[in-house]
Amino acid sequence: MSRRSTGRLAGRAILLLAAFSAVFPAFWTALNAFKNRVDIVTPTPLFIFTPTLDNFAYVLGRDSVFDGLFNSLVTSGAAVLIGAVLGLPAAYAIARHPHRWSKDIQFFVLSLRFLPPVAVAIPLMVIWLQLELYDTRLSLIITYTLLTLATVVWLSVPAFARVPKEVEEAARVDGYGPYAIFFLIALPIASRSLIGAVAFAFVLVWNEFLIALMLTTSDAKTLPIVASELTQLGRDVPWGILNASVVLLSIPPLLFIGVLSGMLNSAFKRKSS
Amino acid sequence: MKNKSTLPWVFLTPAMVVLAVLALVPTVCAIVISFEDRELSRPDGNFVGFDNYLALFSDRRFVNAITVSLSWEVITVGFTMLIAVGLGILLFECVSPRTRKILALLFIVPVVLPRVSAAFVWKFAFHPLYGIATYPYKAITGQPLDLLSNPLTALGTVALVDVWQWGLFFSVIVLKLLETLPPQPFEAARLDHARTWEVYTYVALPMLKAPLISLAFVKMIESLRAFDLIYVMTRGGPGISTETLDMYAFSQGFIESGRISYASGMAVLMMIATSLAFTVIWKRAKI
Structure with a gap:
């Protein structure tokens, strides 16, 4: 029984990873759309930044x-x-x-x-x-x-x-x-x-x-x-x-x-x- | 229904006439052009018989494109089916129906995205300096990782995006297929103390053999349209290492030389291959 529940746990972890991979790239792109260029071109990816609407304003304009x-x-x-x-x-x-x-x-x-x-x-x-x-x-x-x-x-x-x-x-x-x-x-x-x-x-x-x-x-x-x-x-x-x-x-x-x-x-x- | 209504004719004729004209005119035209020596700069062409086809088979770039297209087919169809079956079973086995619904919805997000968007999202994620997918490698080794400019890894990297879109989507379909199976064989196998993997390998998957093969064929045809991803991510490069048939036809017909007839010859060959594969699916699905 315990073997079975470990398997189930591992399966859930894989599913969670798959769900993350399904959504995260799109989410990251959406996040980047609200960043200034300096916040995108960074050596380490930034999760906290001052959002800007300039990109959308530029694109729509x-x-x-x-x-x-x-x-x-x-x-x-x-x-x-x-x-x-x-x-x-x-x-x-x-x-x-x-x-x-x-x-x-x-x-x-x-x-x-x-x-x-x-x-x-x-x-x-x-x-x-x-x-x-x-x-x-x-x-x-x-x-x-x-x-x-x-x-x-x-x-x-x-x-x-x-x-x-x-x-x-x-x-x-x-x-x-x-x-x-x-x-x-x-x-x-x-x-x-x-x-x-x-x-x-x-x-x-x-x-x-x-x-x-x-x-x-x-x-x-x-x-x-x-x-x-x-x-x-x-x-x-x-x-x-x-x-x-x-x-x-x-x-x-x-x-x-x-x-x-x-x-x-x-x-x-x-x-x- | 023994009515002599005019409805079938009135309803069917316009749609079929429109479809027939829109489909047959380009098809016939493609075949005619492929027997000529038309170029973009010259509107008229002369009949040259099979010259374009003969030239194709001594064209090393064409042979390369066939190789690339075949590798692309094998990689994308193989991994898509593996991931679809694997995740489909996990979805069926490991989570409650409620969670299943949510995950199924998330899993179809990638395939609904325009391919241009998907290609860009990943092209940026694989950017050697600012990409989020290459960041861990860069952080650990201190070296940038440029997968898309390396002839050895470029095709695999683009294929990853295709598998990301289709593998996750097909896993939802595999889940739906598993849900349609009757529960009795599962219970019988469990009573015989079959392990979980045995239940799937010997009971569930054999029962789903026919739809799974159809699914693989659908993916084969879908994989022939690699163009959007490759165009945005590598443009066939580095060199010609990711130049598939449609990419090569496009660059022959439009970018480099404008050899419309030559490109058309390739298109006709692709059309024949697709029609053959499709007829096989149709026969399998019906019988």
């Missing part, structure tokens, strides 16, 4: 960061919106009206999620250059729609499949048409999982880097690109500003973490039942 934030919000937002408007009905049709192509359609949709970004970005760059849409928000939105639409369809099919069939049957008996059932019954019942799917699609394109790097040069640059450019600066690196811009970039995905973990839970509950 810079046109490039502000434009990047704007571009990220517009392109991610629009692509997610289009993905949801087209993808949710499509997912419902796949889940509720199966026919012989349903499996092939799901295979096709999911395979898109795994397409190497570099293989998409190179030809699209040529295409957008020829259409004179290169480095525009429009071309980035269209490209990102490929990602958001595929993701929304992929994650929403199981969400709609979990809506009890009996509820939809009852609605049909009450005289609801198929469209009314979708909008008034299925959509509200599945809404919690669907919000998770849409949030996941948003995080995916918000974090996207390679495609944005290849398809934009100045006007349509998104926040990850702007932040990565800051990290490549030369000798006198403004570390505080860098940390602040990384924090800014990471806030939106972290806001969704509760929704995403809820989605994870419901996805595995289905299997057990």
